[in-house]
Amino acid sequence: MERSLSKLTLNKAKSQISFTIDHLVISKVVGKFNTFGGYIETCGDLCVDYAELDIDSESLETGNSVRDRNLRGKNYFNCKKYPEILCTVRNVKLKNYFTNTVEVNVKIKDIEKTLKFDLFLLSYSLKNISVRVIGKINTGDFNLKWQSPFIPSAVIGSEARVEAYLTFEKTS
Template sequence: MTLATTTIPGYLAGTWSIDPTHSDISFSVRHMMVSKVKGRFGSFSGTIVTGATPAQSSVTAEIDLNSIDTNNAQRDNHIRSADFFEVEKYPTMTFRSTSVDSDGEDYLVTGDLNLKGITKSVTLKLELNGIGPDAYGGTRAGFSASTEISRKEFGVDIDMPMDGGGVVIGDKISIALEIEAVLDAA
């Protein structure tokens, strides 16, 4: 089922650029089997193309893996190393949508996520937060999205066992996006 565009206040077909100053891409991962470490990426870009209907829309994004920030420089440098992202060889992570489907009032955006040269299909649960004018004469749209991936499926397969069982770093990575996009001038 596809929602008609008339049910989405302010919906406009067009090309939108992600505003990195007003957006956030963050993640969390289980640490030492007892807590979660959170981090974010400070440098990314992307384009959203809204079609005549939401199902005809698409998104592409690129994340600079060097921009990782977990609030600990030593850990960040380790994550950039060959043990994790291997940023000298694979400096970016990319996403290219392949479909947009409705999920009640929200959407499921499925696409190809590429990390460390490995591409896997990933589905983001997406909420359209709103569309409206900005203070500069333009139009903005806001989105929240989330998904979970297995780091091992993307070649980030370091295992650091703990004495007594368990591992230092969990396999499942929760990803959260808060995206604000600006409609490109025609």
């Protein structure tokens, strides 16, 4: 029996992706990505057949233009060579409307890892799905290393905490 899929597209105006990372042990850098897109294919009640989130790495913003330029450069994200961060999810049956742990395939640069994220289902219908996703990324796993002759890498945290509010809507 063939499953009926319903495709919903990310509404960028109702979505955001942010991150925090420790800096100098006593403070945190807060940043966001401004450009991203995606879609989700559902296969029934609380069932996700496939979801994709494509983030423009060049759209990174932390509020400090010098730091942003360094993060976009060859020594960190290398946005010219790797313009996108890709996150995908396959075959997920959500357990409830509260906390669900989902495995997300994350590709940063040319490195892919499967990571566990907490997903909070905020709303779910045939025409609209809103979620909050929280997780952690070990920057070293993706060869994201702060390189500066003036600032040792130890002062920049190795764990980025990611939080996204995503709303997907039926477009036709």
